[in-house]
Amino acid sequence: MKKIILFLMFSVSLIAQRVELIKLNGNIKDKNSRTKSLTFIDNRTDKFIGTIADKKETAEIKFENEDLKNYIENWFLNDNKKLGNTDVVVMLEELKIYDEQNENKDYPFAKLKIKMSSFLKRIDRYYFMSRFDNxxxxxxxxxxxxxxxxxxxxxxxxxxFIKLSYSYSVTGAYIPENEINNYDKYLSQNYKAFNNYELKDGVYNDFKGFYNQEPNAQYSIKKNKKGKVTGLLHNGADVSYSEMYCYVDGGKAYKLTPVGFDEMKKDDKGFYIYTSRVNLFAGGKGSGIIVGAVLGGIPGALIGAAIESGTNPPNGAVQGIGYRSSQESNVYIDSLTGAYIFEK
Known part of the structure; x- marks a missing residue:
């Protein structure tokens, strides 16, 4: 009798957890046939993706085929019969799902943390191309x-991300093969904004200029009598704020956002502003905006546009994926792409 009860309890516990499979069956053809090989590196320290609540049950998400390296590299070969000359490397660094209850909220939010990077490989050297971290x-x-x-x-x-990696241009210096797992720190050591004690005053047109501490002398900010910034000047003529990434005044950096200027602060992880998705996404005044279909997932074209807009953007305003919440937190600025990195 005890064995029967234990068996029933075990059966119920199995039923109470759902499993949702990640099916990698889209098309990853390189339309320009420039790529010779795709090497996949699964650099996650923990391969378990996680579980989230689904009403009174829990749900686990996992890959349909968990041998990711062989599966993705064969996926590339099956979709690309005509090969080119470049060797692309894609690295999966983080992938987690979890429930998180934000401050002043009555219910938790299911969230997905994903971080991927891509590189061009030439012999034993890697050249950073792009990253999606959100x-x-x-x-x-x-x-x-x-x-x-x-x-x-x-x-x-x-x-x-894989499809866009075929066409990204190389950014930054090369990374030795023995530093590929430490590429972020290796490349960031050359950024003057992160390593210098004091920032140079002036206007910066893009994030690279800011991180290299190279303000554009042809631009200046215009202030009123109260010291509030009221405009941007290029050789003395008024121009659009869209030509500015940020400005530094009195050693403090201020980032242009759709709702005004936010001070850029720095900690051991890099520069950040304290804000929310709803403040950063253009037109996002309401916290109920959803991009794409809620139940069926987001169309690939929209995801591609979101990922691509995060690479070398003029002002870091990457387009949104998912729910644009009003939760405020430290939003970091990716030191390699200039895109916003949300942690909440």
Whole structure:
């Protein structure tokens, strides 16, 4: 009798957890046939993606085929019969799902943390191309089963990131093969903004100019009598704020956002501003904006546009994926791409 009861309890525990599979079955063809090989590095310290709540049950998300290296490299070969001359390396650094309850909220949000990077490889040297590093938020009021929303997001993000990696240009210095797992720190050691004690006053047109501490002398800010910035000048003539990434005044940096200027502060992880998604996304005045279909996932084209807009953007205003919440937190500025990195 005891064995029967234990068996029933075990059966119930199995039923109470759902499993949602990440199916990597999209097209990753290089339309220009420039890529010779795709090497995939799974650099996650923990391969378990996680579980989230689904009503009174829990749901786990995992890959349909967990031998990711062989699967993704064969996926590339199956979709690319005509090969080129370049060797692309894609690294998966983080992939986690979890429930997180933000401050002043009555319910938790299902979230996805994903970080991927791409490199061009030449012999034993790697050249950084791009990175996608963000947290995708699922709105529990509009999404019945969060795992059905997040699993396709993972597949679409990985698919679009791989496809876009064929056409990214190389940025920065080369990385020796023995430093590839430490590429971020290796490249960031050359950024003057991060390593210098004091920032140079002036106007910066893009994030690279800021990190290299190279203000554009042809630009200046215009202030009123109260010291408030009222405009941007180029050789003395008024121009649009869109030509400015940030400015430094009195050693303090101020980042242009859709709702005004936010002070850029720095800690051991880099520069950040304290704000929310709803403040940073153009037109995002309401916290209920959803990009793409809530239940069916986001179309790949929208994901691709979001990832691409985060690479070398003029002002870091990467387009949104997922729920644009009003939760305020430290939003970091990617030192290699200039895109915003959300942690909440």
């Amino acid at each position: 947290v995708i938020v699922c709105n529990p009021k509009l999404t019945t089963h969060p795992q059905r929303f997040l699993a396709p997001q993972i597949a679409d993000i990985m698919t679009e």
